[in-house]
Amino acid sequence: MRLRRIETFTNRFIGFVRITAEDGSTGWGQVSTYNSDITATVLHRQIAPWVLNRPFDEVDALTDLVIEREHKFPGSYIKRALGGLDTAIWDLRGRREGKPVTSLIGGTPGKLRCYASSMRRDITPEAEADRFTRLRDELGFDAFKFRVAAEYGHDVDEWPGRTETIIPTIRKALGNDVALLVDANSGFSPQRAIEVGRILQDNGIEHFEEPCLYWELEQTKQVTDALDIAVTGGEQDCELPTWQRMIDMRAVDIVQPDILYLGGISRTLRVCRMAQAAGLPITPHAANLGLVTLFTMHLLRAIEGAGKYLEFSIEGRDYYPWQEGLFVESPYAVTDGHVTVTDKPGWGIEVSPEWLARSQYEVSEVG
């Protein structure tokens, strides 16, 4: 089966991709969020010429071909754009077979436990504790992630003492029956991360994400080796050899690929196989309610070694205004702290026609 057309519908925050095969069947995917208009340009200019009128049955072979042909452009943008193509191919397959994507990769529809994921550091420890308590009571979440350090803060906190205060404040407010996770977003030196890690351990926190500059794998490994708490990371990494190195050296205890930063479901499955071979759990990164969280739901219902929960962003209109009105029906209803992968074909969603009508449109097709 050959690819005939690639269409993109974007704004600067998010971009959807529709592909059409030679038999007229279609599939919908999404490029990664942020600068999605630029990413769509990359898709049309640097990827479409290599993939149009070519068989797409072997997705790994297709993405490898693009990466080799565009070898002067390693890094993020090509992978973000490939994510849009890959996820549209998986949707097309699902629609054609009448099965959800999770079933195509060995899973089943059903529920997934979520952790409520805060994106904010401008929030006081008390306000964050109030927010989590409300979410627990209203939606039944029993796992929460909050932020420590300052993003790329080089040991300077968001404000003095915030990290030391928020850890016990959240634990005290939520009690001992909930799982607590933290994210440092590359904010610490190894020494400071180990110091903070001991406070986390004393408060029963179970997941310490991205303690050090993420590209300094040896720094992260130093923290992992020094602490008992699970050190986690990998969301930014989009090159497969980096993943292999990170896993071989056990830089982290839990791997966190982001399906769209990495280049799609097929490339994420390759990272999952590396992690499975090493016995490391997989708790992917999914930081917004564009399609990345839905893609991650289908993945987690399918893979061996899936972590304990799905990352589920709790930020709304004030923080992510671009998330509003994307779908005809939201796939993100939470009940008892769980979301559900349905048995609808493909990803099981329809992008809102009103949203599409307001987007920037571009098409590449076989001439």
Ligand SMILES: [Mg+2]
């Ligand atoms: Mg993170």
